[in-house]
Amino acid sequence: YMHTEIPEGLKRLPGPRPLPIIGNVLEVQNNPHLSLTAMSERYGSVYQIQIGMRPVVVLSGSETVRQALIKQGEDFAGRPDLYSFKYINDGKSLAFSTDKSGVWRARRKLAMSALRSFATLEGSTPEYSCALEEHVCKEGEYLVKQLTSVMDVSGSFDPFRHIVVSVANVICGMCFGRRYSHDDQELLGLVNMSDEFGKVVGSGNPADFIPFLRYLPNRTMKRFMDINDRFNTFVQKIVSEHYETYDKDNIRDITDSLIDHCEDRKLDENANVQVSDEKIVGIVNDLFGAGFDTISTALSWAVVYIVAYPEIQERLHQELKKKVGMNRTPRLSDKTNLPLLEAFILEIFRHSSFMPFTIPHCTVKDTSLNGYFIPKDTCVFINQWQVNHDPELWKEPSSFNPDRFLSADGTELNKLEGEKVLTFGMGKRRCIGEAIGRNEVYLFLAILLQRLRFQEKPGHPLDMTPEYGLTMKHKRCQLKASLRAWGQEDKF
Numbered sequence: 001y002m003h004t005e006i007p008e009g010l011k012r013l014p015g016p017r018p019l020p021i022i023g024n025v026l027e028v029q030n031n032p033h034l035s036l037t038a039m040s041e042r043y044g045s046v047y048q049i050q051i052g053m054r055p056v057v058v059l060s061g062s063e064t065v066r067q068a069l070i071k072q073g074e075d076f077a078g079r080p081d082l083y084s085f086k087y088i089n090d091g092k093s094l095a096f097s098t099d100k101s102g103v104w105r106a107r108r109k110l111a112m113s114a115l116r117s118f119a120t121l122e123g124s125t126p127e128y129s130c131a132l133e134e135h136v137c138k139e140g141e142y143l144v145k146q147l148t149s150v151m152d153v154s155g156s157f158d159p160f161r162h163i164v165v166s167v168a169n170v171i172c173g174m175c176f177g178r179r180y181s182h183d184d185q186e187l188l189g190l191v192n193m194s195d196e197f198g199k200v201v202g203s204g205n206p207a208d209f210i211p212f213l214r215y216l217p218n219r220t221m222k223r224f225m226d227i228n229d230r231f232n233t234f235v236q237k238i239v240s241e242h243y244e245t246y247d248k249d250n251i252r253d254i255t256d257s258l259i260d261h262c263e264d265r266k267l268d269e270n271a272n273v274q275v276s277d278e279k280i281v282g283i284v285n286d287l288f289g290a291g292f293d294t295i296s297t298a299l300s301w302a303v304v305y306i307v308a309y310p311e312i313q314e315r316l317h318q319e320l321k322k323k324v325g326m327n328r329t330p331r332l333s334d335k336t337n338l339p340l341l342e343a344f345i346l347e348i349f350r351h352s353s354f355m356p357f358t359i360p361h362c363t364v365k366d367t368s369l370n371g372y373f374i375p376k377d378t379c380v381f382i383n384q385w386q387v388n389h390d391p392e393l394w395k396e397p398s399s400f401n402p403d404r405f406l407s408a409d410g411t412e413l414n415k416l417e418g419e420k421v422l423t424f425g426m427g428k429r430r431c432i433g434e435a436i437g438r439n440e441v442y443l444f445l446a447i448l449l450q451r452l453r454f455q456e457k458p459g460h461p462l463d464m465t466p467e468y469g470l471t472m473k474h475k476r477c478q479l480k481a482s483l484r485a486w487g488q489e490d491k492f
């Protein structure tokens with residue numbers, strides 16, 4: 001690219017000078033969200049780095065990101081062919097593969113309709129407004145029981161270890177029609193390895209860009225391949241069982257509905273895009289993977305912030321006590337009456353920015369942005385962390401302050417302020433699980449905050465430094481929790 005012609009009227013992208021072979025790896029390393037944010041202060045909201053020999057365009061600033069992903073969404077809707085992506089879901093991932101636009105679009109539509117049927121539509125009884133609510137209410141109750149029983153036995157617990165099972169059970173319920181016990185070794189082995197997955201897939205992993213690094217002994221990379229194998233084997237087994245018991249008159253879950261789509265399509269000769277059965281049923285892999293790692297990371301951060309800010313925990317509990325009471329489980333319909341809880345969740349998304357970059361994008365044709373030329377097939381990083389900490393956009397961006405999203409009297413959520421937080425990407429590749437993600441985080445938190453009081457374990461101070469990855473995790477920790485009195489006991 002250094003030598004490519006720049007079309008007339010367009011400018012060459014600014015950026016740091018690359019070293020031979022490794023490019024700018026040394027400047028980007030370790031915490032790319034921080035180093036690439038610092039570079040945006042120097043080079044502006046569109047600039048180019050080189051990772052290995054490969055040019056990467058980095059976008060920051062709310063306006064620039066909006067311009068690229070929404071106004072020029074078509075140009076920026078591709079995914080780059082990165083080395084690690086080939087191992088995800090056998091190279092057939094909806095989110096990470098380089099599917100051409102027709103195939104990707106058809107799969108995305110199918111995934112969205114499957115989620116609608118098994119999350120947002122009705123639950124098994126009229127008692128619940130939708131399947132998601134039913135799953136989360138039940139798993140939330142189990143989680144409270146599980147945490148109190150671990151407290152009785154051990155005196156403290158690792159929040160992520162338990163949250164991830166509850167969250168996995170919700171998505172397992174929708175995808176596979178089943179749940180697992182908190183001691184199930186197969187599920188535990190799988191979901192507790194997600195840290196390594198995120199470390200490899202996070203934007204800027206040098207091995208994705210510099211071929212010889214792949215041949216060096218590398219523990220993280222080996223674990224990454226192990227996880228993908230275990231993950232695929234786990235899902236494959238469940239999918240086979242579904243094929244064996246499939247009944248077109250009784251579609252039980254998302255897996256059945258995808259199998260059903262394959263059967264239907266064989267009758268439809270006019271289908272204009274051909275998508276293989278494997279790529280259709282493989283969608284369930286993406287939904288399951290995306291559905292537990294993101295949400296369990298969000299919830300685990302939320303619990304850690306609750307412990308770090310005990311006065312906010314008390315205010316959140318009081319809000320629940322007043323608006324929901326202590327005699328029933330909170331529901332989705334309570335959300336609009338709980339502005340502080342909504343503000344708290346927005347501030348977790350903003351302050352932690354636990355998904356610091358979206359999944360990497362790629363230009364699908366020659367294009368330009370803010371007057372700079374960007375050729376076809378250029379890898380593009382979207383810096384969500386920068387947008388969420390931009391001093392142009394936020395007052396005191398580094399302080400954790402849920403009140404920034406509330407009206408002055410604290411009674412109302414400021415929706416416009418909330419929309420500035422960038423967590424789910426935007427435009428054509430925007431997360432398809434956003435509504436589920438927001439509702440699930442809200443409902444689990446409401447249940448936990450109503451029933452439990454969380455505290456630090458003495459002698460085990462929290463370390464809130466994030467570990468960089470696709471989803472950034474806090475260090476594993478030990479916390480304490482105690483049951484709050486239910487309504488009945490309150491009266492005595």
Ligand code: HEM
Nearest residue numbers: 095287290291294295358359423424425429431432433437
């Ligand atoms: C993509 C965030 C939950 C399914 C994404 C992207 C982000 C994101 C940032 C990439 C957008 C881009 O590349 O521009 C989150 C967060 C979640 C969450 C923060 C929870 C708090 C979920 C859930 C599901 C899901 C629950 C499904 C059940 C997907 C899929 C994609 C995606 C399939 C790929 C879309 C595509 O490439 O077209 N998500 N997500 N996500 N998400 Fe989520």
